[in-house]
Amino acid sequence: MLIRPQTTRSRGPRIARAAVPVAWAAVAALGLGACDSGGGTDAPKAKAGGGPSVVAPGRPGEPAKTMSAQEAAKSLPDGSPNGADYRYAHRMIEHHGQALVMTELAPKRARSTRVKRLAERIAAAQGPEIDAMRGWLGNNDGDRHKGGHDHTAMPGMATGKELARLRRAEGEDFDRLFLKLMTVHHEGAVTMATEVLAQGNNVQVEEMATDVIAQQSAEIGRMRDMG
Incomplete structure (x- = not known):
């Protein structure tokens, strides 16, 4: 992006x-x-x-x-970032980071070619999105606004135990668990993006959040069909 x-x-x-x-x-x-x-x-x-x-x-x-x-x-918004914009960028970087951890396991542990290709697409999209959000924070004095963002309570995040199970799983067991965890993960990202559209004020953050909603909603549909 x-x-x-x-x-x-x-x-x-x-x-x-x-x-x-x-x-x-x-x-x-x-x-x-x-x-x-x-x-x-x-x-x-x-x-x-x-x-x-x-x-x-x-x-x-x-x-x-x-x-x-x-x-x-x-009454027109001036586009200046507010707390919701900074919170979204900081938290979504962490959120996307966990998705990349999950997708890195797929090439060796997944059985389904469709699951492997899905993981590749997710990684190919979310890596650049992390770079884009980091770039936005760098251009908007994001270091001064990094405090107070609770990353542990983000919607859709897999727990440590769930990630451990995914790392141990292989073949069809991995495929089922990956699709389950990633679907919930994507749903959490859509929730966060929807919230910043309602609460944020910056047009660049809005555009990034809108892309997340469109792309990850489509992937949720594909994963449900695959499951």
Whole structure:
């Protein structure tokens, strides 16, 4: 995965999230402000103080609200990383690292060619993703934000006993256990990525998390078919 230059644009609706409706409202407001309303019945009503206004959809369970073009523009995220972004990058590096430990066992212990190829694909994807997240942290002063991230409680992580069982397993026993543990591992990664889409603020982290969701969700489907 390549690191894309950080921008301050509003993020697109690849995954539904609470911030998107406000961002779209802001874009709409800015567009309306540049047009001649002409006084028609379809023109946006002006708020007190003048200028067009738009209705911004509320967060889930909350009512919509009317805001001016200026207010809508201010509601756009500035793209600065927040705690959720840093937490995701630090924890996902560790999470992906365990996946690589598991895939390294497959060439010698797996019986199924499909399992071996799956392990190769996982390793080929997650190695570069670790590099990308490390690069992002390096470019965003990540060392100052590495404390306080509990890696032991990450969803989907295999326990020490489970990894020991996987290291001892061979043939079909390895195949079954690998698919079981890796499916749960991927589900945990999707959970973490979904959380940062809802809580984070940085467009590069959003793009990385969206890629994780798309790729690992597809692999979960394949592993379930193989199991």
